[in-house]
Amino acid sequence: MQKTVKDKIPVTVLTGFLGAGKTTLLNYILRENHGMKIAVIENEFGEIGIDGDLVIGSTEEIFEMTNGCVCCVAEARDDLLRVIRQLLDRPDRLDHIIIETSGLADPYPVAQTFFLDDPIRDETNLDGVIALVDAKHILQHLDDADVDALDNQAVDQIVCADRIVINKVDIATEAEIAEVTRRVKKLNETAEIVRSSFAQIDLGKILGLAAFDRNRTMAAEIDLDGGHDHVHHPAPWDRDASHSHDASVSSVGIELQGHMDPAAMTRWLDEIRRSDTADLFRMKGIFSVKGDDYCYVLHGVHGEIEFRPNHPWADEPRCNKMIVIGRNLDRNTLTQNLKKCLAAA
Numbered sequence: 001m002q003k004t005v006k007d008k009i010p011v012t013v014l015t016g017f018l019g020a021g022k023t024t025l026l027n028y029i030l031r032e033n034h035g036m037k038i039a040v041i042e043n044e045f046g047e048i049g050i051d052g053d054l055v056i057g058s059t060e061e062i063f064e065m066t067n068g069c070v071c072c073v074a075e076a077r078d079d080l081l082r083v084i085r086q087l088l089d090r091p092d093r094l095d096h097i098i099i100e101t102s103g104l105a106d107p108y109p110v111a112q113t114f115f116l117d118d119p120i121r122d123e124t125n126l127d128g129v130i131a132l133v134d135a136k137h138i139l140q141h142l143d144d145a146d147v148d149a150l151d152n153q154a155v156d157q158i159v160c161a162d163r164i165v166i167n168k169v170d171i172a173t174e175a176e177i178a179e180v181t182r183r184v185k186k187l188n189e190t191a192e193i194v195r196s197s198f199a200q201i202d203l204g205k206i207l208g209l210a211a212f213d214r215n216r217t218m219a220a221e222i223d224l225d226g227g228h229d230h231v232h233h234p235a236p237w238d239r240d241a242s243h244s245h246d247a248s249v250s251s252v253g254i255e256l257q258g259h260m261d262p263a264a265m266t267r268w269l270d271e272i273r274r275s276d277t278a279d280l281f282r283m284k285g286i287f288s289v290k291g292d293d294y295c296y297v298l299h300g301v302h303g304e305i306e307f308r309p310n311h312p313w314a315d316e317p318r319c320n321k322m323i324v325i326g327r328n329l330d331r332n333t334l335t336q337n338l339k340k341c342l343a344a345a
């Protein structure tokens with residue numbers, strides 16, 4: 001018998017450009033006392049997976065996929081299907097699945113998964129696509145002259161969303177937020193926009209939207225081009241899954257043995273902050289600091305860079321791993337600079 005939306009497991013696709021606050025929102029959702037059993041699927045850009053370590057909660061509910069971007073690598077999509085089927089086969093029924101897409105991903109092909117594949121379509125319902133927008137940094141990516149206007153992921157992510165969260169309002173001025181809101185509305189007229197700081201949002205605005213069924217009807221009813229000056233983006237079920245990333249953006253992953261010297265790290269990060277960070281889209285890392293029981297995390301979004309203790313190391317082996325995403329990255333220099341921050345043995 002055909003399942004109704006009510007009987008299906010809702011799936012939320014979390015999208016948003018690099019560093020917009022997706023993992024922060026995920027942690028906020030997982031921390032809230034909602035009583036729901038939620039599984040999280042992470043897909044990252046770059047050779048080293050770090051997000052899994054940055055998400056709180058029991059690891060068995062977090063599935064990390066680092067073998068390519070789900071939106072454009074066929075193996076990664078197969079992997080996504082495999083993980084979802086695995087989740088559906090579990091005897092204990094999940095209340096919700098959340099997929100955090102990579103910050104450079106087009107969310108359409110991920111959303112498509114829930115319409116093309118029969119068993120999955122029968123068991124799950126795309127509850128909504130939530131786009132996080134960084135109020136401080138999004139405009140430079142929307143206006144990025146080096147990206148083909150038809151393949152600008154920052155734009156696609158907003159266009160595709162059912163709900164848009166303008167995040168980081170704490171570090172943006174009212175004028176910046178107003179301009180971002182205007183630009184976002186121009187790209188997506190129908191999605192409700194909410195503001196947040198550190199992704200603290202009423203969960204009712206994020207989960208349980210059942211937005212897809214509404215939007216499907218909506219898309220059929222309105223002319224998506226509607227006389228506005230944005231590029232026409234077809235609905236997910238109509239789109240060709242082929243797509244390519246901005247080839248000028250690359251990632252450098254570095255892993256080092258040993259422990260870091262926190263003073264040297266602070267000096268190096270200060271140097272980076274003082275430099276031109278326009279091409280430095282994102283830095284993420286986890287580090288072992290000499291003489292400290294805490295695992296340190298590094299987060300950088302252009303010039304906003306923080307390096308702080310996050311959680312005590314448990315039984316897992318200590319490690320140092322970092323991923324940098326941006327343009328014109330020099331792997332050698334980055335590796336040498338990080339090595340200089342190692343503490344003496």
Ligand SMILES: Nc1nc2c(ncn2[C@@H]2O[C@H](COP(=O)(O)OP(=O)(O)OP(=O)(O)O)[C@@H](O)[C@H]2O)c(=O)[nH]1
Nearest residue numbers: 018019020021022023024103167168197198199299
């Ligand atoms: N000031 C400020 N910082 C924030 C806010 N939300 C998130 N951050 C910080 O921004 C950085 C990136 O946040 P993440 O949640 O990791 O961003 P993300 O979208 O998951 O990043 P990617 O996985 O690389 O795409 C972290 O240092 C966060 O602490 C906010 O509202 N205000």
